[in-house]
Amino acid sequence: MKQTAALICCLLTVSNSFAQTRSPAITYGAGRWGSYLPGDVSQPDFQDSTRIQDLIKAGQLYLSLQDAIALALENNLDLEIQRYGVRMTSTDVLRASGGGFLRGIPLTVTEAPAGVGGPGSSLNNSAASGTIPQTQVPVNVTDTALIQQAQNNLSVTGAFPFLNGPAIPQFDPTFTAQTQLQHVEVPQANLVTTGTSEFTSNLFSGNFGYSQGFGPGTQVTATFQNLRTANNSTRSLLNPFVTSSLGVSISQPLLRGHGSDLNRRFIRIARNTGKISDFVFQQQIISTVSGVIRLYTDLVSLNEDLRVKRQTLATAERLAQDNGSKVEQGTLAPIELTRAQAQVAAARQDLINAEGFLRQQELILKNTLSRNGNADPLVHSARVIPTDTITVEAPPLQTAEEFIRMALDSRPEFQAAKLQIANSEISLKGSRNGLMPQLDITGSATNNSLAGAANSIYVGAIPPLGSVPGYGDGYVTALGQVVRAKNPALTVGINLSLPIHNRIAQADVVRDQLQVRQSQVRIRQIENQIRLEVEDALIALERTRSAYLAAAETRKLQEQSLEIEQERFAAGLSTNFLVIQYENYVAQARSSEVAARGAWAKARNQLERVVGQTLTNHNVSIEEALRGKVSRTSSPAIPGTTVPGARP
Structure with a gap:
């Protein structure tokens, strides 16, 4: 995990590395005046990578699982949004380095859409099962939940921010300059002060300042002030006269x-937040890749189920044709032909449903793998042909406890939660310091x-008139006095501010402590949830594998039973009713086997996700995901073959 965070931080600091990537690039003002020029962020790139066009042949998108993952890493918009989030952290670090408050980053991860599911989903349960020809008409095929994307907030510190605590010194130095011309005419009520009934004054001032804060809380301010005054007063010894002062003041909180x-x-919080953002981005990669694997698995299952439905329809049509011939010959009652035709109608309806589910799933998958969704005519019109098959493997050798330890070490959201706790404890230290009185020692020399x-x-x-010894008559004289410290002024002081009762600070500290404790409970809740998810995924993997083995055996036995019953029917030892019944059993067994195989693949995908091994098992590079460019080239395989290393 530390290596992953370091890798992403390294990529963010090398601006030139973005020249050949699709990740957002930030440029700051350069040159002498660069600090006062606005930075710039590159415009979003909504062009799909060329990989998707390379995979389309004759209107067919031949797609392996590895190619689907590569397309998601290059084109998925959820990942593109997170890339901007990763870049935001560098601005918070920059802002904090200057002494500013933090603006925060989003901690939301978006899941891939659910899709229509596999053949065993709630939309598509069974095909022409039972002794009576029947079919299922789905009633929620337009449910928007199938295409909407859920969002998970990885924050464990609650919706309310911690108190900012005592003010932070401004680490960025500030230079100020002020110049002013002034003409004043003021009538006088008496002649004692100015010696005239209408006082006229012309002033020119030029003042400069420099201030900077430092880590211990020290605030240093330097000022250089200049004023030239000319007036009509008869009471002033000098006219015109110049005053200058050079001063330094220091304030240190105790x-x-x-x-x-x-x-x-x-x-420190900003740097931790940068690591948190890295983990959030990694979690988004896992969510996207895992979602693509699930959608691809369902697509493979729906394709297999479509073939089953076609076989079922072909078998039903052959039986209806045979029954029609026998009815014409007078060897079979017309009711048997009607039953066979009803079976054909039911099988055709199941085929129509299967084709519809498949096309819906293709649209959802293409939208997930493309920046323009289905707005691209080439992508929209292409039919997706999955080239990988699902092969049920042996159960894993690791124990549940080994998987749990792996998950606690690898799950990015768990690592992000621990860093959030660390940040909350840092904030709590600031709140506790706010309980103290304000006691500052100050000093100045001018x-x-x-x-x-x-x-x-x-x-x-x-x-006497014309004699003012020691004061000369110009600005150079004034500067000489400043340099020689002829007229110094020294000040040392202590400022104390002691809130009586201090109820606001007391309430803030307790409130922040409550939020920290709440976060600590939340992280234990996450740990327990991880343990539960791992054990649940292991049980699901074992259950789905056993279900698949049973379904495969059932399909084999049902096919044998159908062959026997067809032979008995041909010999006149069985009835048309029983043949239809066994055909339904075979169709159901085949669909159940397809559904069970897909359920096992999704259970394995879920296990990989909950133990934090999705990226490792599918050769996903975080560096490539951040750049939005996968180096591996695509090589469309023959549909229906298992690509070495592919794990659909």
Whole structure:
């Protein structure tokens, strides 16, 4: 799992690697002013990979299971959506590195549509079974649940976010600059202050600042302020005059907001969230691949069941034809021909249903494997021909406990849940720090200056007109005073803010603790669910394998019984009624065998999923899934053959 997360993180940091992939690419502004230029995200690519066109021959889409998986990795839109989610995590890391709050990422995984199911599904139970010719008319073939996709939220921390906690220092430095021209005319009520009844002033200011926060919570601010003033006051010694000051102030929290571990918590959470996103993407791959395997398995079963229905119809038509000849010869009662014709009608109805189910399943599968769904005329018109068959294998050798350990180590949603718990505990530390009083130590040092020309209209006894020693008459003089620290100002202080009762912080800490404990219960619930799913899947695999073996034996015996009954009927030792009955038994046995074989394949697929081995067993590369490009070439096989390594 750690290697998987590291692999995805590595791919995200190498922007050039996306040049030949279908994964979304992010470009940030470059050059000296790149920090102030908007980044750009590549437009979605809605063109299907060329693989799907390569697999279409003469209007037929010859599809092996491995090719179906490859098409899903390249074209499935659920995976494409998740690729954007993976890329979002890098923006949260960048944002947290600058001292910003996190925006979060989606943790939703979309399942593949259910499809119409196999021959043994609720839509298609049996074919012309019983002693009376009958068929089943499906009533829910337009149920939208067959094509809709369920969504699973992998979040274990609840719908309400944790408290942000004490403010984070702004790690990105900020430079400020301000310049201003001002002309002021103010009437005066007395002459004492300015020496004039209408005070006029012209000001020009230029101020600069720099501020930056640091991990321990330290906030440093530097200012450089300049002001030139000219007025008509007769009370000012200097006119015009210039003032400049250069100052540095530092603030350091001692309780609330103190410590690098605390103030960098969002960076750690963002990095953990990046790993969580990797696991969510891996879970989406598993959900998509597992869903494609299920849809493909049902398609194989529906194709096999269609052949069974055709055989059943052909057998019923032969019997009706034979009975018609015998009725014409007068050796068989007309009622027997009517019964045989009813059997033909029932078998034909079953065939129509089977063909409809098959076409529905093809549409659903093609939509899952294509970016444009069935909007592409070439894809829409192509009939899907599965080239793999289902072969029931021996039961696995591992014990249930071994499978459970494998699942707990491999299931990405379980690993994501543990990282969410880790993030919630980091957030809780921030909430606990918020209980502390605000106690900051502050300090500042400022060098001040003043320079200007003697006021030619000065009215006063001291100093004499034209004599203001030490202050010169220009800006250079003022800067010299700043550099020499001629007029320093030093400040040291302590700021204390002590909330009485502190009820808000107390409530927030307890609330966050409750959410953490709730998440811990949830992860134990997930662990128990994983154990249950593994054991349930093992039981299902064993049950479906036994059911298949029994169904295969039943089909064999029913075919033998039909042959015997047909021989007895030809010899005049049986009745038309019994022959029809045994034909129904054979048809039902064949359909049951097909359904049982498909049920076993889906049970095995479910076992692979619950133990977290879907990707390993089907040679799926997470790197290729992230890039949306599968390196393996397609080679359409002959329909009805089992491709080496294929596991439908």
